[in-house]
Amino acid sequence: MSFDTLGLSADILRAVEEQGYREPTPVQRQAIPVVLEGRDLMASAQTGTGKTAGFTLPLLQKLSANSGAIKGRRPVRALILTPTRELAAQVGDNVLDYSKYLSLRSLVVFGGVSINPQMMKLRGGVDILIATPGRLLDLEHQNAVDLSKIEILVLDEADRMLDMGFIHDIRRVLAKLPAKRQNLLFSATFSDDIRALAEKLLHNPAQIEVARRNTASEQVTQHVHFVDKKRKRELLSYLIGRDNWRQVLVFTRTKHGANHLAEQLNKDGITAAAIHGNKSQGARTRALADFKANTIRVLVATDIAARGLDIEELPHVVNYELPNVPEDYVHRIGRTGRAAATGEALSLVCVDEHKLLRDIERLLKREIPRIAEAGFDPDPSIKAEPIINGRQARGGHGTREGNGGRGSQGAARSSGNRDGSGRSDRPRTARQGGRPQGESAAPGNGQPRRSRPPRRKPAGNA
Known part of the structure; x- marks a missing residue:
């Protein structure tokens, strides 16, 4: 099967071909037709199997098909949420590559850089917004982004978002979206928590599971x-x-x-x-x-x-x-x-x-x-010592990374860390309580963060 059998436009196919892709991967073959039909989707595949193109290609197809009907300033019509800044930047690059010949605008927003340029670009109109949860809520709080026109919502690496304690932010975002929309949930693995989220988020979804849960690539x-x-x-x-x-x-x-x-x-x-x-x-x-x-x-x-x-x-x-x-x-x-x-x-x-x-x-x-390499055999007389996990290290020097797994959620959620650097994109309030550990820095413009009062640096953050 080739990409031109999936119902994608000539402009998208041209961009895909220029990226060197000739045949869709299994997750792309299954996901693209489902998304084009307008159905909700719950998809799982091993990392590196092309999940991003599985949702970006049909998303671009759907948005470009009726973009001419949009009058005035472009509203945000598609929202892609990712857990980390690296992933947001990567998805943003893919969207730019695949939309090269389309009249669609996209923007990536995350913490760790100045919020002002992001606000300015949003004022100019954006069709597709790729965001980490913390910075998205900051922008919404400042009335810089309107989420009421969202047609398609994508949760990418949803399991990682839950592991990093973003469930409360996700719920806040969902509350600001229109009730009628298409929902796509993509993840490398499906935990029980993910399935519980899918039951509340998705309506009669198609399900795709390309590989057995938690399997490593055979390559x-x-x-x-x-x-x-x-x-x-x-x-x-x-x-x-x-x-x-x-x-x-x-x-x-x-x-x-x-x-x-x-x-x-x-x-x-x-x-x-x-x-x-x-x-x-x-x-x-x-x-x-x-x-x-x-x-x-x-x-x-x-x-x-x-x-x-x-x-x-x-x-x-x-x-x-x-x-x-x-x-x-x-x-x-x-x-x-x-x-x-x-x-x-x-x-x-x-x-x-x-x-x-x-x-x-x-x-x-x-x-x-x-x-085994000769000369590096372990000494059998050495006894095992306990490995201190993120929770136990909270009272220590703060160098232990939050591991992002379910076992560290308690420490992550109480760390007050929104951007993976021990600092928050906005101050905490009594109502908000502790902020989840989360968005890690990604390539950006290196602009300084806004000044804020000094605060105790939490341990166990990424």
Whole structure:
């Protein structure tokens, strides 16, 4: 099957072809006709399988079909909500690419940058708004955006939004939308919480589940290497140098750990940079751009980057530390093996992490193959030590990342963090209570945030 059999316009097909896509993926083949019919949709597929085009292409088709009937300033007709800034920026880029030959305007809004330019662009009229929940509510609160004309609502990575504590913001957004609209819920996984949300949000939806829940891509080769915690960095540097790995995405659990590892790798002669919520917008933009351009070999990231980073043909992902939540393992290694590409995922596991490994293998319903490098065998006399999770670290130095999983929701929701940096896009009120942990920084213009009174920095934020 080709894209031209799906009922898309010639202008959209031309843009898709220029992006190098010839055949739709399974989720696209199933989702596009359903969306064009106007039905609500609940769709699940593995990360990297083309979910974004599955909703953006038919959305563009529907909006462009009757755009000529719009008189005066363009109202926002389609709203795409995403949990993180990286994902919002990625979706926004895709919308721009696919709407290249259409007379539609789109805008991406998220926190961490000045709100004023976003307000100015909204005044000029926007057809498609891609937003993170916190900044969208800020704009609505300032009467900068009118949500009463929304025709299509998309919740992208809905499971991540719930995991990050955005359910209250989502409900506030839904209350401001017209009752009659088309609803599309896309997610990498479907938890029971997601299904409960879908029952309230969707009306007689079509359901698509391309892959079994919480499965890793078969295009990713997975391995585990048992090694002592204190020798992980030595082993990683050795493998990168010996095998001449040129582009490696490495995951740690904490921001402090990401910074430290990047510093150590640079001392080893391996160019590396860290990306996490405490990095400035400019630093994160530069690090990601340098990594994509192969100027640096290693990008060390926290789970803030497990979704929303789309790096073409990324060959290697390394779990320097296993995630506290098994589902996050699937999303981490999903950064490689995307589309038709293959990739390798290596997990460096110390004795402290054996239980985390068992939880991951239970989720995958199989054992991950083991490999061993001579000279790096773990010391059997070393005893396991407990791994402090996000809740327990709240009274500590605040370097532990919120892992975005269901087990961390309590800590996330009480952190007061709207943008993943320990700061809120707007002050809290007694009525609002604690703000959810959430939107992580993405490439942007690096403009400074509005000034605000100093406040205690919460622990456990991404």
